[in-house]
Amino acid sequence: MDGPTPLPPFAAVVVAAGKGLRAGGHIPKQFRILRGKPIIRWSIEALAHAGADRIVTVIAPETRAEAEAALAGIAGVHFVAGGATRQESVRAGLEALVDKPPTRVLIHDAARPDLPREVISRLLASLDEHPGAIPVLPVVDSLAVAGDGNVMTGKAERESLRRVQTPQAFRYPAILAAHRDWPGAPDAGDDAQVLMASNGSVALIDGDERLKKITFAEDLMDHSAAPAFRIGQGFDVHRLEAGEELWLGGVLIPHDKGLSGHSDADVALHAITDAVLGAVGEGDIGTHFPPSDPQWRGARSGRFLEHAVSLARAAGYAIANVDLTLICEAPKIGPHRPGMRAEVARLMGLGENAVSIKATTTEKLGFTGRGEGIAAQAIVLVTRMPQGDLP
Numbered sequence: 001m002d003g004p005t006p007l008p009p010f011a012a013v014v015v016a017a018g019k020g021l022r023a024g025g026h027i028p029k030q031f032r033i034l035r036g037k038p039i040i041r042w043s044i045e046a047l048a049h050a051g052a053d054r055i056v057t058v059i060a061p062e063t064r065a066e067a068e069a070a071l072a073g074i075a076g077v078h079f080v081a082g083g084a085t086r087q088e089s090v091r092a093g094l095e096a097l098v099d100k101p102p103t104r105v106l107i108h109d110a111a112r113p114d115l116p117r118e119v120i121s122r123l124l125a126s127l128d129e130h131p132g133a134i135p136v137l138p139v140v141d142s143l144a145v146a147g148d149g150n151v152m153t154g155k156a157e158r159e160s161l162r163r164v165q166t167p168q169a170f171r172y173p174a175i176l177a178a179h180r181d182w183p184g185a186p187d188a189g190d191d192a193q194v195l196m197a198s199n200g201s202v203a204l205i206d207g208d209e210r211l212k213k214i215t216f217a218e219d220l221m222d223h224s225a226a227p228a229f230r231i232g233q234g235f236d237v238h239r240l241e242a243g244e245e246l247w248l249g250g251v252l253i254p255h256d257k258g259l260s261g262h263s264d265a266d267v268a269l270h271a272i273t274d275a276v277l278g279a280v281g282e283g284d285i286g287t288h289f290p291p292s293d294p295q296w297r298g299a300r301s302g303r304f305l306e307h308a309v310s311l312a313r314a315a316g317y318a319i320a321n322v323d324l325t326l327i328c329e330a331p332k333i334g335p336h337r338p339g340m341r342a343e344v345a346r347l348m349g350l351g352e353n354a355v356s357i358k359a360t361t362t363e364k365l366g367f368t369g370r371g372e373g374i375a376a377q378a379i380v381l382v383t384r385m386p387q388g389d390l391p
Contacts, residue, residue: 004117008124011054011102012047012167013093016040016067016110017082018060029214030110031066036315038070039214042113047106047167048074050120054102056093057110058082085187087194091179094172101172107191108167114210115167123169126203131174132195135207136162165207168192174200230317232279234378236270240371248326248333248374249340249357250302250347255331259374262291267376268357269301272322272344275380276308280315305347317382321354327368327375333359 016030030040040057047055054076059067061081071077080096082089090107097105104127106120119135126133139158147153168191175191178198188194192202240246244258249268259265273285282288289296289304309319322344326333333340337357345352362369 007051007117007121008104008127009102010052010104010106010124010169011056011097011172012052012106012108013056013058013090013097014040014044014047014108014110015058015082015086015089015093016063017058017089018086018111027066028060028063031063031070033314033316034113034214039113040067040070040110041074043108043110043115044071044074044077046115046117047108047120048076050117052076052106054078054097054100056080056096058089058093085184087179087182087184087188090191090194091182094176094179097172098176101176103172104169105172105175106167106169107175109213111214112166112211113214114212116208116210119205119208119211120167122205123167126205127169127171130203131171131200132169132192132202133205134168134190134192134202135165135211136204137165137207137209139163162204163207164190164192165211165213166190170195174198229320229381229383230279232275232277232380232382234271234274234276234278234380235376236267236274236285237367237373237375238265238267238270239373246331247301248336249324250300250343251336251339253331253336257371263289263296263299263304264301266301267374268324268326268340268378269305269344269347271376271378272324272348272380273301273304273308275322275378276305276312276319276348276382279380279382280312280317282308282311282315302343302347305344309348312382313385316385318385319348319350319354320381320383321350321356322348322378322380323356324358324376324378326357326359327362327377328359328373329361329364329369329371333357 031038044055056078058080067079080092083092104124123133139161143156143158144152145154145156175195178195181198182194195202238259238261240257241260242257244260246253246255246258247264247266270285277283285304341352341355341357345355367373368375
């Protein structure tokens, strides 16, 4: 099957130098995780796949390490330091292309991750007739003009207004000259205004609702295609043998027998780990920690569970709660439940009220009833994180 029609040659400048703290969290929003990837990576991958031969990414110097990690493996990406204003940052990106000037350039905000190829195509086509083109959407709500005291003083005619998006497309010589001529104050709202100030015409082309900008925490949920919650289950069994330590729920329990396995054989943590992995579609514990690998011999199972939780967070999910049932005749679980509950909560980053640990017997039936082993089953609920506050 033939691929998409090639687009005209172009370069891109992606502005990612802002702090982006209105979206919450402790790191700039462009480096936060959305559907398993940093926000900035989504649009830059789209630009690369559309054929951008060079992509200049404008960043704050102190975020160089985060930017390089977020965009690792994407060909044609170059980093430059941004300025005090958006206009200064864009100009820095444009100047970085001077050594090999492109004919066309797209200027895009890193906070708009969902970038349809069709929008890129329409923008580039418009440059055949205009030095600039921007994607826009109609205004559908009524508009009021606010006066002093937040009192309505009039209305604006929405028929003549448009919502402006990025990327914005320009003939490179025209937009570079316009930025060089810009007086620096006041700060322009966008690059189209910079071009218009140099008497350049700007075409309005159809935008796309998918280009919604991430500004606030709730915007991350709007962009997420993942379900609001997912459920995983886990089940594990280990044999009881003399001479082994008995670890359950991350707690060492005095007993005349212990569980036998390649690691510490903690059936409770193994079942919970599998439940977390299952909830986010990441296989099972053997996939990540194969018993054939000698490095996991005798390993504490808490490491396995912490790894599973980190994978869930990378996928954009937080652990909501866990429900664990231990199946055995002995030892008695009740005296050890508080310690197990506290340790599971610690490993998963939860409050203890989100961890349920129960125990039951099989009325002397089966291998657990005969005291030959212990079984555990767990159910975990994960919920999509609207704030994307990930490590």
